Amino acid sequence: MYRIESAARLADRVYEYWIHAPHVARHARAGQFLIVRLHEKGERIPLTISAARGDAVRVIFMTVGKTTEELATLQAGESIMDVAGPLGRPSEIGNYGTCCVVGGGVGIASTPPIAAELKRAGNHVIGIIGARSADLLILEDEMREICDELYITTDDGSRGVHGFASDVLKRLLEERTIDRVWIIGPAIMMKVTSAVTAPAGVKTYVSLNPIMVDGTGMCGSCRVSVGGETKFACVDGPEFDAHQVDFDNLMQRQRIYTSQEKTAFERFAEHRCRCGEGGEQHG
Amino acid sequence: MGERPAEIRIHDFEEVDLGLSHDEAVAEAERCLQCKKPLCVKGCPVGIDIPGFVHQVAEGNFPAAARSLKDQNMLPAICGRVCPQETQCEGVCVLGNKETPIRIGALERFVADWERQNNPTLPDVARPTGKRVAVVGSGPAGLTAAADLARAGHAVTIFESLHEAGGVLAYGIPAFRLPKDIVRAEIEQVLALGVRLKKNHLVGMSVGLDELLGYDAVFLATGAGLPAFMGIPGENLNGVYSANEFLTRVNLMHADAFPEYDTPVLHAGRVAVIGGGNVAMDAARVARRLGAKVYLIYRRGEEEMPARRAEVVHAKEEGIEFLTCTNPIRILGKGGVTGIECVKMSLCEMDASGRRSPEPIEGSGFTLDVDMVIQAIGTSPNPLLVSLIPGLERGRKGNVVVDKNGRTSIPHVYAGGDIATGAATVIEAMGTAKRAAAAINAMLKGE
Numbered sequence: 229m230y231r232i233e234s235a236a237r238l239a240d241r242v243y244e245y246w247i248h249a250p251h252v253a254r255h256a257r258a259g260q261f262l263i264v265r266l267h268e269k270g271e272r273i274p275l276t277i278s279a280a281r282g283d284a285v286r287v288i289f290m291t292v293g294k295t296t297e298e299l300a301t302l303q304a305g306e307s308i309m310d311v312a313g314p315l316g317r318p319s320e321i322g323n324y325g326t327c328c329v330v331g332g333g334v335g336i337a338s339t340p341p342i343a344a345e346l347k348r349a350g351n352h353v354i355g356i357i358g359a360r361s362a363d364l365l366i367l368e369d370e371m372r373e374i375c376d377e378l379y380i381t382t383d384d385g386s387r388g389v390h391g392f393a394s395d396v397l398k399r400l401l402e403e404r405t406i407d408r409v410w411i412i413g414p415a416i417m418m419k420v421t422s423a424v425t426a427p428a429g430v431k432t433y434v435s436l437n438p439i440m441v442d443g444t445g446m447c448g449s450c451r452v453s454v455g456g457e458t459k460f461a462c463v464d465g466p467e468f469d470a471h472q473v474d475f476d477n478l479m480q481r482q483r484i485y486t487s488q489e490k491t492a493f494e495r496f497a498e499h500r501c502r503c504g505e506g507g508e509q510h511g
Numbered sequence: 512m513g514e515r516p517a518e519i520r521i522h523d524f525e526e527v528d529l530g531l532s533h534d535e536a537v538a539e540a541e542r543c544l545q546c547k548k549p550l551c552v553k554g555c556p557v558g559i560d561i562p563g564f565v566h567q568v569a570e571g572n573f574p575a576a577a578r579s580l581k582d583q584n585m586l587p588a589i590c591g592r593v594c595p596q597e598t599q600c601e602g603v604c605v606l607g608n609k610e611t612p613i614r615i616g617a618l619e620r621f622v623a624d625w626e627r628q629n630n631p632t633l634p635d636v637a638r639p640t641g642k643r644v645a646v647v648g649s650g651p652a653g654l655t656a657a658a659d660l661a662r663a664g665h666a667v668t669i670f671e672s673l674h675e676a677g678g679v680l681a682y683g684i685p686a687f688r689l690p691k692d693i694v695r696a697e698i699e700q701v702l703a704l705g706v707r708l709k710k711n712h713l714v715g716m717s718v719g720l721d722e723l724l725g726y727d728a729v730f731l732a733t734g735a736g737l738p739a740f741m742g743i744p745g746e747n748l749n750g751v752y753s754a755n756e757f758l759t760r761v762n763l764m765h766a767d768a769f770p771e772y773d774t775p776v777l778h779a780g781r782v783a784v785i786g787g788g789n790v791a792m793d794a795a796r797v798a799r800r801l802g803a804k805v806y807l808i809y810r811r812g813e814e815e816m817p818a819r820r821a822e823v824v825h826a827k828e829e830g831i832e833f834l835t836c837t838n839p840i841r842i843l844g845k846g847g848v849t850g851i852e853c854v855k856m857s858l859c860e861m862d863a864s865g866r867r868s869p870e871p872i873e874g875s876g877f878t879l880d881v882d883m884v885i886q887a888i889g890t891s892p893n894p895l896l897v898s899l900i901p902g903l904e905r906g907r908k909g910n911v912v913v914d915k916n917g918r919t920s921i922p923h924v925y926a927g928g929d930i931a932t933g934a935a936t937v938i939e940a941m942g943t944a945k946r947a948a949a950a951i952n953a954m955l956k957g958e
Binding site: 251252255265269270271272294295309310311312313314315441442444445446447448449451452453458463477480481483484485488489491492495 | 672673674682709710711712713716717718719736737738740742746747749750752753755756759760764765769770771772773774775777846893894895
């Protein structure tokens, strides 16, 4: 069992948890993820490692289905049955010159460790973080601390630049030389944003988030098409060359269990409702 | 011994084979000729004293029979169920020349089940040696080596990357062939010898190589978990699974009990399973139990299938339709799977010279309407850890190169099971693990 050291709500449906998991925390590198299983009947879901400190790791997640909703009900002091990791290859950190780290929505959670390691490697680091609106923007202070420059965008203009992260990235590419770009966010955001760096031929990494089971290369659930070849995101990635990724196939495969996910969520919501009415209690 | 009828068992995951009764076991054991030079023992990869335990069964002394089994094999209830006895101990039984061989597997299972229900006893454990051994992987090889090394007095830690121990016993073999409470009970027996189990620990990731190589000895048993895909168009459509994924979702994650369990699996009306081994049979029979009409597509003839004959028979009884001498060339669909395009193969049956190369017959193409495809065409050694260890020699197929005692190119590092041999059987993995454990023990004692 792995104890939740702290639990906080960062924004609507976005939560930040610190979990005691020494075997993960002591070895975690930027770009890696972990897998949690909440309880005996739980599924295994991957979550990006957003920070590691001592024997604890931070995960930041948005409630998008049954398991993340259930995770969000856990309080500090409660435990998660299984935490495995760190998994996946670390980001390809090097001294490239000027690097841009772009985070969209809850994908911003992955950006601080990458930005920090790039900074330590001697790069000039530009951060761009974007969200639908100001209240959904997370980790602004943390990213401002790490990055040499930080740009903020919101779709509705409620904070920073009115528009998308890709708009800012495009402008920066026109103004100066950028040597490497990292983009982390929803699949559609990564597809659109990485299209901006393709004409200039700037090497761009995206962190893919397909459905996984074991996370160790054993099942192939997370297979993605990269440069026409099938890769396993869990062991060959999760970061890949953005300009080689078949995003449409990724998005198609993310929808495999849409109807089952709905069933599981409705069942969970109904159960939670009954609890709220003073009926059945959580065990 | 009986089997549950196909029309009943296809609706659940309960065991197919019901095992022997007390009287049946004794009667079967009494048939044993107690050969002076028993061939059966030579046919057993872990060298069980077969005439010894069979004699004890004939005398009705089941506790003694259980001790005899466990002396060489801490997983007898598992082996009694999944070993291919027909090609091993039973295959060489002299009774087989005139009548039927002794049903050694059924007797092993009977004794192990009897003992589990009647106060299991543990083998003796030697005094602590102060030596520490790391075992990587908790499948059949890892468990076997861990048990032998713990009995020799060494402090053994098993690292397992999943949340449950057992490797292929947990995620691969379905409950109707190998009930999971039995797997858990036999693993508990291994742990009761003093073996530490660290779950959720992926060596090389959660455990540094320095830490691993800092043990007095290391046994690598990471298995052949990497699934092969055919490389045909349409493979990344929704509804195409590796057998590993399909079986893991059901066996390990209990997707058959969704939504009570959180992990889903697609339910299809018509499923094509590709392959002819035990894993293909398992995948087909699981898909059948989830309610599908199942086709099994194999590019050679039925006689050439590597699966155990009994599993082929079980699959057929359960209504799996075999399409032999057939090869898939494309999976059809948009988003999800709608069909699979196949060709018939010539030269698909074995000739006198061995296995010929099947070739497609021109104009024989046809399309099968299915909404799920499961590929069970084999697995290869898991590269994740072994590719990280500097100086560890590997073969062309990614396997760790070992000598007959499991020694690798690094002095205190040994390997066994599928990571060394490539995909093989549970009992072969256990055999390699026993030899490696003996060599590790000798090394640690300075012999």
